[in-house]
Amino acid sequence: MSYNFREIEAKWQQYWKDNTTFVAKNPPLSGEMEGAPKYYVLDMFPYPSGAGLHVGHPLGYIASDIYARYKRHKGFNVLHPQGYDSFGLPAEQYAIQTGQHPAITTQQNIARYREQLDKIGFSFDWSREVRTSDPKFYKWTQWIFIQLFNSWYDATEDKARSINDLEAIFSAEGNATINAVCDEDVIQCTAEEWNAFSSKEKQEVLLKYRLTYLAETEVNWCPKLGTVLANDEIVNGVSERGGYPVLRKKMTQWSMRISAYAQRLLDGLDTIDWPQPLKDSQTNWIGRSEGASVEFRIQNSEFKIEVFTTRPDTIFGVSFMTLAPEHELVQKITTSVQKAEVDAYIEATAKRSERERMADVKTISGAFTGAYAEHPFTKEPIPIWIGDYVLAGYGTGAVMAVPCGDQRDYDFAKHFDIAIPNIFEGVDISEAAFADKEHTIIANSDFLNGLNYKKATKRAIYELEQIDQGKGKINYRLRDAVFSRQRYWGEPFPVYYVDGMPQMIEAKYLPIELPEVEKYLPTESGEPPLGRADVWAWDTKNNKVVANDLIDHNSVFPLELNTMPGWAGSSYYFNRYMDPHNEDEIFSQEAIVYWKEVDLYIGGSEHATGHLLYARFWQKFLFDRGIVPVEEFAKKLINQGMILGTSAFMHRVFLNTGLQTDEAIFISADLLENDSELKERLVHLTQKRGVDIDISKINIMPLHVDVTLINSSNELDIEGFKLDNKYKHLKDADFVLNGGKYIVSREVEKMSKSKYNVVNPDDICDDYGADTLRLYEMFLGPLEQAKPWNTAGITGVHSFLKKLWKLYHSPFEGGQGDVFNVSDAEPTKDNLKTLHKTIKKVEEDIENFSFNTSVSTFMIAVNELTAQKCNARAILEPLLVLISPYAPHIAEELWQKLGHNESIATAAFPVFEAQHLVESTKQYPISFNGKMRFTLELSLDLSKEEIEAAVMAHEKTQQQLAGREPKKVIVVPGKIVNVVG
Numbered sequence: 001m002s003y004n005f006r007e008i009e010a011k012w013q014q015y016w017k018d019n020t021t022f023v024a025k026n027p028p029l030s031g032e033m034e035g036a037p038k039y040y041v042l043d044m045f046p047y048p049s050g051a052g053l054h055v056g057h058p059l060g061y062i063a064s065d066i067y068a069r070y071k072r073h074k075g076f077n078v079l080h081p082q083g084y085d086s087f088g089l090p091a092e093q094y095a096i097q098t099g100q101h102p103a104i105t106t107q108q109n110i111a112r113y114r115e116q117l118d119k120i121g122f123s124f125d126w127s128r129e130v131r132t133s134d135p136k137f138y139k140w141t142q143w144i145f146i147q148l149f150n151s152w153y154d155a156t157e158d159k160a161r162s163i164n165d166l167e168a169i170f171s172a173e174g175n176a177t178i179n180a181v182c183d184e185d186v187i188q189c190t191a192e193e194w195n196a197f198s199s200k201e202k203q204e205v206l207l208k209y210r211l212t213y214l215a216e217t218e219v220n221w222c223p224k225l226g227t228v229l230a231n232d233e234i235v236n237g238v239s240e241r242g243g244y245p246v247l248r249k250k251m252t253q254w255s256m257r258i259s260a261y262a263q264r265l266l267d268g269l270d271t272i273d274w275p276q277p278l279k280d281s282q283t284n285w286i287g288r289s290e291g292a293s294v295e296f297r298i299q300n301s302e303f304k305i306e307v308f309t310t311r312p313d314t315i316f317g318v319s320f321m322t323l324a325p326e327h328e329l330v331q332k333i334t335t336s337v338q339k340a341e342v343d344a345y346i347e348a349t350a351k352r353s354e355r356e357r358m359a360d361v362k363t364i365s366g367a368f369t370g371a372y373a374e375h376p377f378t379k380e381p382i383p384i385w386i387g388d389y390v391l392a393g394y395g396t397g398a399v400m401a402v403p404c405g406d407q408r409d410y411d412f413a414k415h416f417d418i419a420i421p422n423i424f425e426g427v428d429i430s431e432a433a434f435a436d437k438e439h440t441i442i443a444n445s446d447f448l449n450g451l452n453y454k455k456a457t458k459r460a461i462y463e464l465e466q467i468d469q470g471k472g473k474i475n476y477r478l479r480d481a482v483f484s485r486q487r488y489w490g491e492p493f494p495v496y497y498v499d500g501m502p503q504m505i506e507a508k509y510l511p512i513e514l515p516e517v518e519k520y521l522p523t524e525s526g527e528p529p530l531g532r533a534d535v536w537a538w539d540t541k542n543n544k545v546v547a548n549d550l551i552d553h554n555s556v557f558p559l560e561l562n563t564m565p566g567w568a569g570s571s572y573y574f575n576r577y578m579d580p581h582n583e584d585e586i587f588s589q590e591a592i593v594y595w596k597e598v599d600l601y602i603g604g605s606e607h608a609t610g611h612l613l614y615a616r617f618w619q620k621f622l623f624d625r626g627i628v629p630v631e632e633f634a635k636k637l638i639n640q641g642m643i644l645g646t647s648a649f650m651h652r653v654f655l656n657t658g659l660q661t662d663e664a665i666f667i668s669a670d671l672l673e674n675d676s677e678l679k680e681r682l683v684h685l686t687q688k689r690g691v692d693i694d695i696s697k698i699n700i701m702p703l704h705v706d707v708t709l710i711n712s713s714n715e716l717d718i719e720g721f722k723l724d725n726k727y728k729h730l731k732d733a734d735f736v737l738n739g740g741k742y743i744v745s746r747e748v749e750k751m752s753k754s755k756y757n758v759v760n761p762d763d764i765c766d767d768y769g770a771d772t773l774r775l776y777e778m779f780l781g782p783l784e785q786a787k788p789w790n791t792a793g794i795t796g797v798h799s800f801l802k803k804l805w806k807l808y809h810s811p812f813e814g815g816q817g818d819v820f821n822v823s824d825a826e827p828t829k830d831n832l833k834t835l836h837k838t839i840k841k842v843e844e845d846i847e848n849f850s851f852n853t854s855v856s857t858f859m860i861a862v863n864e865l866t867a868q869k870c871n872a873r874a875i876l877e878p879l880l881v882l883i884s885p886y887a888p889h890i891a892e893e894l895w896q897k898l899g900h901n902e903s904i905a906t907a908a909f910p911v912f913e914a915q916h917l918v919e920s921t922k923q924y925p926i927s928f929n930g931k932m933r934f935t936l937e938l939s940l941d942l943s944k945e946e947i948e949a950a951v952m953a954h955e956k957t958q959q960q961l962a963g964r965e966p967k968k969v970i971v972v973p974g975k976i977v978n979v980v981g
Helices: 006-016 058-073 089-098 102-119 135-149 164-174 192-197 199-204 259-272 276-286 312-317 339-349 354-359 409-415 429-434 453-466 590-595 611-624 677-687 719-723 725-730 760-765 768-781 793-807 829-847 849-869 873-883 886-896 946-951 955-961
Strands: 036-045 077-079 150-153 159-162 212-222 227-231 247-256 290-297 304-309 320-323 367-374 380-388 398-402 470-476 495-498 501-504 537-539 544-546 556-558 598-603 634-639 641-652 665-667 700-704 735-736 743-750 809-810 818-820 923-926 933-941 969-971 977-981
Touching: 006 102, 006 768, 006 886, 036 058, 036 199, 036 409, 036 590, 058 077, 058 598, 058 768, 058 829, 089 102, 089 933, 135 150, 135 212, 135 501, 135 611, 150 164, 159 164, 159 501, 164 199, 199 501, 227 409, 259 290, 259 470, 259 611, 276 611, 276 634, 290 312, 290 453, 304 312, 304 320, 304 398, 312 453, 320 367, 320 409, 339 367, 339 380, 398 409, 429 700, 453 470, 495 556, 590 768, 677 735, 719 725, 760 768, 760 977, 768 849, 768 886, 793 809, 793 849, 793 886, 829 849, 849 873, 873 886, 923 946, 923 955, 933 946, 933 955, 946 955, 955 977
Parallel strands: 036 077, 036 598, 320 380, 598 634, 665 735, 923 977
Antiparallel strands: 150 159, 212 227, 212 247, 290 304, 290 367, 290 470, 320 398, 367 380, 495 501, 537 544, 537 556, 641 665, 641 700, 641 743, 809 818, 923 933, 969 977
């Protein structure tokens, strides 16, 4: 029979499903798995979009699947699950546009993804599938939220503790001696005062300590989407989804006190095997810096401004202060004369995102508040400005500006004509920002004069502490994470409100499921979409969700209208896979202690400061509360590279003639380099239309065109183009051809539906098979690197699989097809050498995640064994196990033909035996007077005398000597023989 990949792959995919081949065993293990070590391989689970998978998406999945299969061959109990990150904005936006419930489109998209994933032959344990939008899953997201609400961070013990412990301390001692991470405006109270507080007053205090809390914060508000966006959901100042304007505004939001874990998140990076660039991203995002907190008192006012500076030694160089436009003091200190200017500036700034403001180092803008601060030491007045280069969410939202030491402060001062005192002796002011200040001597700075940077820093902090206007401090750029979203399609909060204070619903009544709503937009009064629900109130007597009209603020109360962000479910899903069907607890201790953590995690580097940072935070919290056994959830992480698409571009000519846009002209790309012919063709074309053009004013613009309309010679199917609905507005376009053909240009860029360069893996599987797709994606290059997709190269990999198939078959005597032909013959030395060098190389490659070089090794092995006419079972059987992780379908089929009743997935990985690579003979080059004339294979066990005798006895030696006696024979054992005549 021939290699019928479609039939073979369908057969084995069904076999794996029917026999639950890849279902992982939870402890206690028995039978063959008893005592087997565990290994947990995980991919970052996908968001199921309507577009389905393109060939770039499976890259990491194929790599993790190879490793999971390899570990099974090595005798490990492998957990390799898959699921879906199925809440999120895209499904909700589609629901807004079509009125279709997000659950319906999400289910359809999941079905499409599952079909595609199964077609590629992954060894996922689908019995453990999770979906973040499934109430059975988000019940535990809500449960974790409650645990966070009921916890506080003890800075002395450096861990999260139960809020009950805090209440007990308050009752016994008050809060004056508590060393906790909390809000800065916590009121001090004695035990007596605490015990006299009302229930609401106690709740208000505790809310300032909880690890998830309500607070008014600056957020990225997108009016068009009707929701708050995270920084990573904004690109170039507009929403990533839809490209809509984003404003900064204050809203009462749920926040997560991730800042409490800043140092531990930094320290933990040293304990995990993650890519260094990713670690660097997290380190920079957390942004640890040492310096001082300095207090500036505002003249003629009760207010004070706190700033954090890493350079307290420059305090005598302060000539102005800058507040973020959103700073809470701005409205309180701005004078009436400056109010209009300040308000106008604040309004303009609100239209710029934080990222845009951080990235913009050229624009200089600001407004003077009219107020002055007082210098801590000189008592001189310091003008207070606002500027959008200062962000409310970073540090204290205020900076002490030292223009002689910071380029941005210098530019600001020059622009607004503010004084620039120089405190760096011998340093030119304009170059100060770029100078090395480690050894700079401080000048014009009172008691700091003559001191270098380090000594001046210590002295400045000491003097600030003496006057009670500052202290040494470690600061982090990491801010608490906003946890509220004004969306429908997300996890509901398990929260209801009594007298404005949040109350948690008891865990035994979870999940609180999403209600039905008429529309998925915010209400007309600006409430989130859940404000449209008619049944969205909590009955505390019957412990269930009831109709809103039953709210009496006695036993029935309003529920939270916001939902959780997309990163909620993805921050712990890896743990839920360990025991996904447990309805009584998030997972059993038996399961979590056994699987413990992810051993190998594969996913994109774009999640460095989003998912991966939040997941580490939640893991550390769960560890503190004794829910998980380890602080870091993934021991090793690999960022797979991107498979790039080869886009196709048509070239549209715009003429300065007044022609309508639908009268388009497209020029063949191979004419673009011939300027004179191009002009001649355009003149001829436009003259036919009765139009005169100015050739000097033509403008040629590229236009993405669907790659499915392009053949292997880069020629456009013009008729197909005109019939394609995407281009119906261009159906009457003129095409300037060359030799009767329209040629497109090509460019490698990110694979994307919007660029029409997406290659569907289904098409590759249909035309060449899943095994070919798997091998080819690995063959493209190192896993971590970006590489372009080229469908033309896939035929070579497919040919290799056909050659592998033929290695196990002989031509049928009748002439048609072939017959399985593997014998029990003894393998030759060459057979064994080929096998064992392949075992050695493939095992090294898999352990080092160098999957691309394994594919080359397979090709070499099959070529060598074919040339050796090898059909020995002792060689071809272990060869299949080696190839099985990469091309499992063909391996299963040939394994069965070899007489095995069990899946090849259960077979042991071949053991490398070095003895088969030890050379027993040497191909000696035989030279005469330094010139090689022939080679002779001799045993490496021969002595110098025996080697000389064998060479001299050879007929070719006698021919070369022609009866002469050599002067001497030089023998270097294992290397050369040189006969000197």
